[in-house]
Amino acid sequence: xxxxxxxxxxxxxxxxxxxxxxxxxxxxxxxxxxxxxxxxxxxxxxxxxxxxxxxxxxxxxxxxxxxxxxxxxxxxxxxxxxxxxxxxxxxxxxxxxxxxxxxxxxxxxxxxxxxxxxxxxxxxxxxxxxxxxxxxxxxxxxxxxxxxxxxxxxxxxxxxxxxxxxxxxxxxxxxxxxxxxxxxxxxxxxxxxxxxxxxxxxxxxxxxxxxxxxxxxxxxxxxxxxxxxxxxxxxxxxxxxxxxx
Amino acid sequence: xxxxxxxxxxxxxxxxxxxxxxxxxxxxxxxxxxxxxxxxxxxxxxxxxxxxxxxxxxxxxxxxxxxxxxxxxxxxxxxxxxxxxxxxxxxxxxxxxxxxxxxxxxxxxxxxxxxxxxxxxxxxxxxxxxxxxxxxxxxxxxxxxxxxxxxxxxxxxxxxxxxxxxxxxxxxxxxxxxxxxxxxxxxxxxx
Numbered sequence: 001x002x003x004x005x006x007x008x009x010x011x012x013x014x015x016x017x018x019x020x021x022x023x024x025x026x027x028x029x030x031x032x033x034x035x036x037x038x039x040x041x042x043x044x045x046x047x048x049x050x051x052x053x054x055x056x057x058x059x060x061x062x063x064x065x066x067x068x069x070x071x072x073x074x075x076x077x078x079x080x081x082x083x084x085x086x087x088x089x090x091x092x093x094x095x096x097x098x099x100x101x102x103x104x105x106x107x108x109x110x111x112x113x114x115x116x117x118x119x120x121x122x123x124x125x126x127x128x129x130x131x132x133x134x135x136x137x138x139x140x141x142x143x144x145x146x147x148x149x150x151x152x153x154x155x156x157x158x159x160x161x162x163x164x165x166x167x168x169x170x171x172x173x174x175x176x177x178x179x180x181x182x183x184x185x186x187x188x189x190x191x192x193x194x195x196x197x198x199x200x201x202x203x204x205x206x207x208x209x210x211x212x213x214x215x216x217x218x219x220x221x222x223x224x225x226x227x228x229x230x231x232x233x234x235x236x237x238x239x240x241x242x243x244x245x
Numbered sequence: 246x247x248x249x250x251x252x253x254x255x256x257x258x259x260x261x262x263x264x265x266x267x268x269x270x271x272x273x274x275x276x277x278x279x280x281x282x283x284x285x286x287x288x289x290x291x292x293x294x295x296x297x298x299x300x301x302x303x304x305x306x307x308x309x310x311x312x313x314x315x316x317x318x319x320x321x322x323x324x325x326x327x328x329x330x331x332x333x334x335x336x337x338x339x340x341x342x343x344x345x346x347x348x349x350x351x352x353x354x355x356x357x358x359x360x361x362x363x364x365x366x367x368x369x370x371x372x373x374x375x376x377x378x379x380x381x382x383x384x385x386x387x388x389x390x391x392x393x394x395x396x397x398x399x400x401x402x403x404x405x406x407x408x409x410x411x412x413x414x415x416x417x418x419x420x421x422x423x424x425x426x427x428x429x430x431x432x433x434x435x436x
Contacts, residue, residue, distance in 0.1 A: 125414065138411045140410060141414070143415030143416075144403065144405065148415065150406075151408075151413060152403040154410055164416050165416055166416030190414055215396065218398060233403070234402075235399070236399060236400075237398065238399075
């Protein structure tokens with residue numbers, strides 16, 4: 001079974017291969033994701049994060065979920081040498097962590113219910129478990145950052161998370177006026193990790209590192225990366241190729 | 246004795262004064278030269294008063310900062326002998342489409358890794374260009390990656406793949422901060 005919804009303004013895709021899949025489990029995951037959006041969206045006026053940023057909720061009165069996300073963000077900040085930081089000018093925006101964390105928790109719900117073969121995606125960030133409906137590893141394309149209709153690489157995954165960071169869809173006319181060149185050194189960075197939470201947070205942090213990010217990933221056990229720069233050259237970590245065969 | 250001392254000290258003062266005047270004139274003319282050489286950098290100096298600052302410290306050749314960390318407010322005129330670049334005045338609005346022609350600066354939107362601010366350029370009533378005024382490219386960090394000790398990683402030119410896939414990983418369509426800043430800029434441009 002496969003279903004798609006728009007939640008948090010982003011497409012959510014869930015596919016469950018196991019025959020025991022029912023409509024209820026899809027509904028459970030979708031309503032969980034809606035609850036995450038309502039709590040963590042900085043674009044919603046009455047979300048917990050907005051109220052906290054406006055000083056209307058004291059830190060000690062925050063929900064356990066919010067406290068947990070703050071703790072995880074703090075930990076990620078330390079590991080990435082401050083490249084991952086949810087606080088800026090006195091406000092907190094954990095959206096760089098919440099998406100991956102929400103997919104991760106959705107996968108956890110599915111596992112607890114006994115599902116073994118599934119796919120959960122929110123807007124290009126994916127966690128896969130087991131095998132696809134053809135009994136093979138899940139084939140995941142890496143989108144060409146210069147042409148969104150094209151894939152430039154295909155990786156074959158099972159029980160892994162994959163996430164890609166880029167600033168936005170680049171048009172040819174968007175560039176840094178001071179440097180007279182494209183706005184970032186790199187066009188996209190894809191990270192494969194043991195789960196989507198790991199992949200997503202390191203994709204976010206390492207993209208912000210620019211060309212150094214791929215070397216950071218090379219040093220991190222359990223993480224592989226595929227970086228595409230603005231010259232359309234990809235640089236990848238030594239373990240990455242094992243996924244591409 | 247004291248007379249002699251006084252003389253030396255006055256002589257010394259004069260020398261220092263001469264040196265000071267000389268070096269100041271070198272610095273100021275260097276500053277003028279830089280501005281004269283790079284008329285195109287005036288737009289950039291709207292967001293960073295960097296050219297003047299760099300010119301006044303020629304011995305400390307530091308890497309120019311890549312990121313504008315300040316919103317485009319006019320630089321303060323205090324303490325600054327060099328002429329200020331004239332403010333960039335957007336061309337007079339011309340109504341030909343949904344938007345009025347001109348340049349519109351978006352709000353400073355807060356991406357969690359720093360600020361994003363864009364400038365929308367409207368030509369013939371259409372969005373013709375988006376420039377980044379502020380974009381988080383670098384920040385103080387404790388990460389130590391020694392460029393001499395970097396491992397050699399494999400590279401390849403990207404090529405289109407036709408294999409069937411179950412899903413595609415890619416960056417989200419737009420960053421909310423980018424959209425927010427651009428929306429603000431376009432709202433001002435609305436005819």
